[in-house]
Amino acid sequence: MIWNEEFETLPREALESLQLKRLKATVDRVYATVPFYKKKFDEAGLKPSHIKSLKDMRLLPFTVKTDLRDNYPFGLFSVPMESVVRVHASSGTTGKPIVVGYTRRDIDTWAELMARTLTAAGIHKGDIVHNSYGYGLFTGGLGAHYGAERIGASVIPISGGNTKRQIMIMKDFGPTAITCTPSYALHLADVARDMGIDPAKDFKIRVGCFGAEPWSEKMREQIEKIFNIDAVDIFGLTEVIGPGVSSECIEAKRGLHVFEDHFIPEIIDPETGEPLPYGEKGELVFTSITKEAFPVIRYRTRDISCLNPELCICGRTFVRMERITGRTDDMLIIRGVNVFPSQIESALMQIEGLEPHYQLIVDRKNNLDTIEVQVEVNERIFSDEVKQLEVIEKRVVHDIKEMFGVSCKCTLVEPKTIQRSEGKAKRVIDKRQL
Amino acid sequence: MKVEQISVFLENKSGRLAEVMRVLGSAGVNIRALSIADTSDFGILRVIVNDNDKAMKALKDNDFTVSKTEVVAVEVPDTPGGLAGILALLEKQSVNVEYMYAFIERSSDNAIIIFRFDGNDRAIKALSEAGITILEGAKVYNL
Numbered sequence: 001m002i003w004n005e006e007f008e009t010l011p012r013e014a015l016e017s018l019q020l021k022r023l024k025a026t027v028d029r030v031y032a033t034v035p036f037y038k039k040k041f042d043e044a045g046l047k048p049s050h051i052k053s054l055k056d057m058r059l060l061p062f063t064v065k066t067d068l069r070d071n072y073p074f075g076l077f078s079v080p081m082e083s084v085v086r087v088h089a090s091s092g093t094t095g096k097p098i099v100v101g102y103t104r105r106d107i108d109t110w111a112e113l114m115a116r117t118l119t120a121a122g123i124h125k126g127d128i129v130h131n132s133y134g135y136g137l138f139t140g141g142l143g144a145h146y147g148a149e150r151i152g153a154s155v156i157p158i159s160g161g162n163t164k165r166q167i168m169i170m171k172d173f174g175p176t177a178i179t180c181t182p183s184y185a186l187h188l189a190d191v192a193r194d195m196g197i198d199p200a201k202d203f204k205i206r207v208g209c210f211g212a213e214p215w216s217e218k219m220r221e222q223i224e225k226i227f228n229i230d231a232v233d234i235f236g237l238t239e240v241i242g243p244g245v246s247s248e249c250i251e252a253k254r255g256l257h258v259f260e261d262h263f264i265p266e267i268i269d270p271e272t273g274e275p276l277p278y279g280e281k282g283e284l285v286f287t288s289i290t291k292e293a294f295p296v297i298r299y300r301t302r303d304i305s306c307l308n309p310e311l312c313i314c315g316r317t318f319v320r321m322e323r324i325t326g327r328t329d330d331m332l333i334i335r336g337v338n339v340f341p342s343q344i345e346s347a348l349m350q351i352e353g354l355e356p357h358y359q360l361i362v363d364r365k366n367n368l369d370t371i372e373v374q375v376e377v378n379e380r381i382f383s384d385e386v387k388q389l390e391v392i393e394k395r396v397v398h399d400i401k402e403m404f405g406v407s408c409k410c411t412l413v414e415p416k417t418i419q420r421s422e423g424k425a426k427r428v429i430d431k432r433q434l
Numbered sequence: 435m436k437v438e439q440i441s442v443f444l445e446n447k448s449g450r451l452a453e454v455m456r457v458l459g460s461a462g463v464n465i466r467a468l469s470i471a472d473t474s475d476f477g478i479l480r481v482i483v484n485d486n487d488k489a490m491k492a493l494k495d496n497d498f499t500v501s502k503t504e505v506v507a508v509e510v511p512d513t514p515g516g517l518a519g520i521l522a523l524l525e526k527q528s529v530n531v532e533y534m535y536a537f538i539e540r541s542s543d544n545a546i547i548i549f550r551f552d553g554n555d556r557a558i559k560a561l562s563e564a565g566i567t568i569l570e571g572a573k574v575y576n577l
Binding site (some may be wrong): 193354377378379382383385386389390411412413414415417 | 439441443444445450471473475476478480497498499500501503533550572
């Protein structure tokens with residue numbers, strides 16, 4: 001099913017001319033209204049008028065995550081605050097998150113994109129949507145919510161957490177669709193079975209839209225079997241708009257259609273920054289071309305993917321991006337929260353006496369991500385008393401929880417037991433089998 | 435009046451205690467008393483040995499995290515209620531016991547117990563004044 005037949009099946013030529021028109025308008029707009037972009041363009045000797053075709057995109061400077069952080073909180077907004085009707089922020093970063101704004105029209109665009117996403121998964125008016133994405137600064141909850149309302153579905157705005165209650169509601173309210181992270185879906189299934197409920201038989205769910213964290217075909221098979229549903233992959237990021245950047249169609253379930261009338265995707269070589277042709281793997285880059293409050297120009301996602309221009313059986317003309325297969329940096333996504341090992345390191349370094357000999361063990365137990373911080377014990381923190389060492393462990397757990405909102409386990413280990421390779425320690429062991 | 439104790443950090447995995455014993459054994463260090471405090475992840479081995487410097491060096495050379503702590507070796511009457519009497523004395527002085535463990539050897543007719551107090555000096559004073567024998571380090575190491 002297609003929500004917006006006119007745009008989603010636009011012939012390639014018409015789509016590209018629409019993209020160019022919108023790109024030019026966006027470039028004009030950021031140059032005129034956002035000092036950060038003006039400075040970057042000027043430094044590159046670039047004028048908005050230099051953008052004459054889509055090929056000229058490569059002239060535009062990249063935007064990276066630190067640019068967004070440096071302009072915290074509202075420095076990259078391209079409209080006055082009085083035109084901003086909503087803000088959201090990225091998950092789990094030290095003190096300063098990345099803040100994005102939406103005008104009334106942006107919210108409308110976003111609802112449209114999420115309506116497309118849900119429709120592509122076969123969700124329609126008459127469905128009851130159990131929305132377990134978190135509501136709040138995180139874009140997942142409200143994004144899916146507005147989309148589901150737009151198509152006329154009934155929304156259960158359950159948000160995240162309180163799993164047993166969620167299962168009671170899923171059994172009693174009979175939702176026919178679910179939206180949540182894939183790992184949470186599996187966790188729901190585990191808890192349901194503990195409660196004597198069979199997710200395949202006792203729920204009416206027909207389809208699920210899963211995203212906000214990396215997952216795999218294997219996990220899809222697992223989820224589809226356990227719930228007896230279709231599981232569809234959706235993609236988005238706060239910096240670009242939130243969920244609703246791209247989505248699979250239930251017809252093919254092979255790659256995510258990028259809503260190219262609103263975002264231009266590129267794949268670049270992460271080393272050289274050179275754009276790569278269709279089919280080649282590289283870093284995914286997005287330029288928004290309809291956003292008002294928070295446009296982004298060539299935003300480097302650090303996600304690794306590739307683009308497939310083949311026409312899809314669903315009839316959409318949009319290119320499909322392959323499921324995200326990795327990152328170009330060391331960012332970890334723990335229960336939907338972005339965590340950089342360097343941030344954990346700086347949290348550890350604030351604890352008197354600790355040395356930077358640590359390792360993060362990431363695993364998935366009962367379908368929930370776990371993180372264990374192993375720290376080597378040195379003479380400065382060692383004590384003959386157990387309670388002194390436990391104080392250190394508790395401090396680490398507390399500080400990391402404060403910083404990321406993620407619970408971890410801290411284990412003290414003997415000196416020189418953390419693997420060192422060529423003097424450099426391997427910081428992260430990710431045991432998760434997606 | 436105090437005795438030096440060596441503490442060693444141990445991960446809770448098999449073979450670690452054996453490794454400490456091997457290191458001390460090959461260094462020719464003799465253990466006079468020991469105890470282990472354990473949690474689910476790690477343990478702290480506390481030992482009194484006949485040669486502290488040799489033991490510290492051997493353990494450090496083998497990458498163990500070690501520390502020295504002062505503890506008190508007290509002669510406790512080897513009769514029913516012997517320890518109770520000592521603890522009652524300390525309670526009066528509001529001294530807390532952080533941990534304690536018994537020595538294998540005896541001194542005359544008394545048992546020896548190693549104490550770590552939250553105030554070692556106050557404890558020593560109170561016990562001495564009550565006529566309880568506190569053993570010197572040199573004596574303990576060579577018992």
